[in-house]
Amino acid sequence: MRLTVTHHKPKIRWHIIVFLTPAVLVYTSVMIFPLFNTLRLALYSQFEQQRVFVGLQNFQTLFGDPIWSEQFWNALGNNFWFFFIHMLVQNPIGIILAAILSHPRLRFAALYRSAIFIPTILSFVIVGFAWKLILSPIWGIAPSMLDAIGLKFLYAPWLGKEEYALTTLSLISVWQFVGIPMMLIYASLLAIPDEILEAAEIDGITGMSAFWKIKLPLILPSIGIISILTFVGNFNAFDLIYTAQGALAGPDFSTDILGTFLYRTFFGFQLQLGDPYMGSAIASAMFAIILIGVCIYLFGIQTRMRRYQL
Amino acid sequence: MHTARTNPLNTLAMHGALILYTLIALFPVFVILINSFKTRKAIFREPLSLPTADSFSMIGYQTVMKQGDFFLYFQNSMIVTVASLFFILLFGAMAAFALSEYRFRGNMLMGLYLALGIMIPIRIGTVAILEMMVATGLVNSLLALILVYTAQGLPLAVFILSEFMRQVSDDLKNAGRIDGLTEYTIFFKLVLPLVRPAMATVAVFNMIPIWNDLWFPLILAPAEEVKTLTLGSQVFIGQFVTDWNAVLSALSMAILPVLILYVIFSRQLIRGITSGAVK
Numbered sequence: 001m002r003l004t005v006t007h008h009k010p011k012i013r014w015h016i017i018v019f020l021t022p023a024v025l026v027y028t029s030v031m032i033f034p035l036f037n038t039l040r041l042a043l044y045s046q047f048e049q050q051r052v053f054v055g056l057q058n059f060q061t062l063f064g065d066p067i068w069s070e071q072f073w074n075a076l077g078n079n080f081w082f083f084f085i086h087m088l089v090q091n092p093i094g095i096i097l098a099a100i101l102s103h104p105r106l107r108f109a110a111l112y113r114s115a116i117f118i119p120t121i122l123s124f125v126i127v128g129f130a131w132k133l134i135l136s137p138i139w140g141i142a143p144s145m146l147d148a149i150g151l152k153f154l155y156a157p158w159l160g161k162e163e164y165a166l167t168t169l170s171l172i173s174v175w176q177f178v179g180i181p182m183m184l185i186y187a188s189l190l191a192i193p194d195e196i197l198e199a200a201e202i203d204g205i206t207g208m209s210a211f212w213k214i215k216l217p218l219i220l221p222s223i224g225i226i227s228i229l230t231f232v233g234n235f236n237a238f239d240l241i242y243t244a245q246g247a248l249a250g251p252d253f254s255t256d257i258l259g260t261f262l263y264r265t266f267f268g269f270q271l272q273l274g275d276p277y278m279g280s281a282i283a284s285a286m287f288a289i290i291l292i293g294v295c296i297y298l299f300g301i302q303t304r305m306r307r308y309q310l
Numbered sequence: 311m312h313t314a315r316t317n318p319l320n321t322l323a324m325h326g327a328l329i330l331y332t333l334i335a336l337f338p339v340f341v342i343l344i345n346s347f348k349t350r351k352a353i354f355r356e357p358l359s360l361p362t363a364d365s366f367s368m369i370g371y372q373t374v375m376k377q378g379d380f381f382l383y384f385q386n387s388m389i390v391t392v393a394s395l396f397f398i399l400l401f402g403a404m405a406a407f408a409l410s411e412y413r414f415r416g417n418m419l420m421g422l423y424l425a426l427g428i429m430i431p432i433r434i435g436t437v438a439i440l441e442m443m444v445a446t447g448l449v450n451s452l453l454a455l456i457l458v459y460t461a462q463g464l465p466l467a468v469f470i471l472s473e474f475m476r477q478v479s480d481d482l483k484n485a486g487r488i489d490g491l492t493e494y495t496i497f498f499k500l501v502l503p504l505v506r507p508a509m510a511t512v513a514v515f516n517m518i519p520i521w522n523d524l525w526f527p528l529i530l531a532p533a534e535e536v537k538t539l540t541l542g543s544q545v546f547i548g549q550f551v552t553d554w555n556a557v558l559s560a561l562s563m564a565i566l567p568v569l570i571l572y573v574i575f576s577r578q579l580i581r582g583i584t585s586g587a588v589k
Contacts, residue, residue, distance in 0.1 A: 015493040023405035030461035034435035100324045112328045116335045123522035125544045130338045236431040239524040280437045287434045
């Protein structure tokens with residue numbers, strides 16, 4: 001700031017400071033500072049009621065100790081499967097629904113749109129318990145419905161079987177969140193100017209081929225954004241697994257993901273005492289994973305994607 | 311487009327697909343709601359039929375009312391959500407105005423700094439947040455939740471609102487300045503009313519995640535008197551797992567407020583998403 005002794009207006013524009021301070025203060029003290037403090041805490045441990053600096057020892061335990069590392073890789077692997085199912089099921093269904101909804105003369109489009117979005121607004125507690133009840137062998141809704149279409153042999157207590165539980169929960173989460181890719185893709189489909197589609201139509205490109213050859217390339221940037229949103233959302237997911245399967249992410253940790261692993265480690269459960277320092281180490285690992293994902297998107301995908309000026 | 315012809319078969323297929331998916335989306339909600347009004351026997355015997363005069367029962371709701379303090383939970387959720395939204399909008403709009411209106415050194419950097427939080431989930435910092443809340447005595451208070459949700463909502467709010475504020479005409483603001491209005495008056499009296507649609511979008515985007523969050527209530531405010539509706543129903547259902555009437559009624563009571571809010575705000579929400587405010 002230059003100080004001038006002449007009778008000019010004072011250089012400090014206080015209103016800028018007044019406008020910025022509350023947001024910067026809350027954001028810095030409640031979000032950014034704890035974030036870095038958590039990364040720092042990962043380098044400490046507790047010995048006889050004292051906080052001691054231990055360097056990378058927590059990470060050594062996390063990746064080296066067989067008990068810890070097995071849990072960590074299990075949670076990470078499950079998390080990738082969780083993400084994989086979302087990418088494979090949620091986003092294609094979202095795109096298909098959006099493509100149908102954006103059809104110019106479809107009636108009741110607004111009604112369908114609002115109805116399909118309803119699961120997205122429900123809390124995980126509702127979604128988790130509702131599906132738990134519906135899939136429960138005690139209540140018998142799922143088996144009797146499968147029976148009605150002659151597929152009863154397919155039924156199994158999916159949430160209780162190690163080999164199906166994680167996939168079932170992923171599909172429940174897909175059911176809940178399909179509304180988001182649907183809406184975002186729908187918005188970008190509506191943004192395609194009619195002239196482009198008309199020009200294509202004159203060239204004889206309509207229907208399915210218009211979708212594949214013209215619309216899909218134009219909505220690729222939106223699909224990229226949805227993928228990274230899904231990635232970040234999945235890698236800090238916790239609530240659904242916790243409400244449906246509890247902190248132990250049963251059966252036998254088969255649905256454990258990084259969020260539930262972090263919760264158990266940091267907060268403790270039943271017999272295990274909470275350990276904030278190991279918790280910080282896991283949180284740091286999650287931070288690294290999310291950061292890598294975001295960087296791959298920002299530098300690897302987004303910059304290379306071809307954007308068309310509409 | 312007037313030239314495109316639609317094959318009636320195609321139309322039929324499109325409606326078929328949409329109706330099928332709508333049924334999949336609404337079926338669980340429907341099953342929970344109808345069964346919450348039935349007797350225990352009817353819940354198990356005829357889970358898919360509507361409650362009849364014979365099978366109608368409010369026993370589940372009575373248990374919920376007696377055992378759980380749902381009005382308190384609801385009130386807590388309301389306070390947390392409304393207060394967080396208020397601060398997100400006020401602080402977010404103020405910061406967005408500073409960034410979009412004035413040129414000053416570090417403007418770009420400040421914008422980038424505030425945008426960092428769009429991609430990084432605040433949950434990563436939970437360990438240190440809890441430590442801080444314990445140290446300041448804010449643990450088990452609604453204020454702790456309000457602070458966390460405000461911090462979480464600010465980055466996107468600043469980003470969206472500053473995009474909109476750039477579109478407010480300079481002539482208007484300069485006319486105000488010539489009339490001797492202070493910068494504060496210009497912000498509150500001229501600019502804020504003009505970006506009201508964008509504020510509504512930001513509010514609706516933030517409302518649902520705040521209302522539905524389980525993580526922070528569980529960790530920062532698990533005490534009975536500060537439980538939010540989401541946490542309260544989670545704990546309640548956990549305790550009453552075998553009482554199907556109570557569980558179904560508790561679920562329905564948790565669904566209802568969100569559904570009502572959605573009916574009121576769905577147009578705003580959908581317009582917000584489809585206007586491409588989030589890119």
